[in-house]
Amino acid sequence: MKLNHVAKTVVLGLAVLLASSAFASNKGTLQVREAVEVNGQQLAPGAYQLRWDGGGTNVEVSFMQGKKEVAKASAKVVALDKASAYDAAVVDHASGKAAISEVRFAGKKFALAIGATDKAEMSGSSTK
Numbered sequence: 658m659k660l661n662h663v664a665k666t667v668v669l670g671l672a673v674l675l676a677s678s679a680f681a682s683n684k685g686t687l688q689v690r691e692a693v694e695v696n697g698q699q700l701a702p703g704a705y706q707l708r709w710d711g712g713g714t715n716v717e718v719s720f721m722q723g724k725k726e727v728a729k730a731s732a733k734v735v736a737l738d739k740a741s742a743y744d745a746a747v748v749d750h751a752s753g754k755a756a757i758s759e760v761r762f763a764g765k766k767f768a769l770a771i772g773a774t775d776k777a778e779m780s781g782s783s784t785k
Contacts, residue, residue, distance in 0.1 A: 684708045685762040687720075687744055694756040695720055695771060696730035707760060707769070715774045718760075733773040735759075740766045 687705045694700070700720060709716040709732065720728040740763075747759035761768040 683710065685744065685760070685765075687746055687760060689746065691748070691755055693746070693748055694754055695728040698728040700728055700757075709769065716769070718769055718771065730771050731774050732760075732769040732771050735768050735770050735773075737761070737766050737768055740764050741768070 685707045687707055689700055689702050689705060692699060692701055703722065705727070706721040707718055708721060709718040711717055714734045716732050716734060718730050718732045719726045720730075741761040742763065743761070744763050745761045746757045747761070749756050749758040757771050759768050759770050
């Protein structure tokens, strides 16, 4: 009976540990060095905390300064061949404005493609 109690405690502890580590993987930091746009919203240079929610590869990313959400965008989680060495943003200047198109995180083998979702890719491929 005592062994059963210990087994339940261990299983509960592992469940809490896995849940907290999964939650921790859904946030990151980013230092922006120039004024940029995210989903049409202007971000000033500064430090931002990114948090994302969603199932599968499609997520909603919130750009936070302190407890204030300053921008929100749809994104797709994309796998990288190797872990990024730094927290970094890929900034696209093609439209004449600096817009974040991807965010990479130090030590992580994934990136967030801002504005890209499975639905957008499907509609984009049908027009080609």
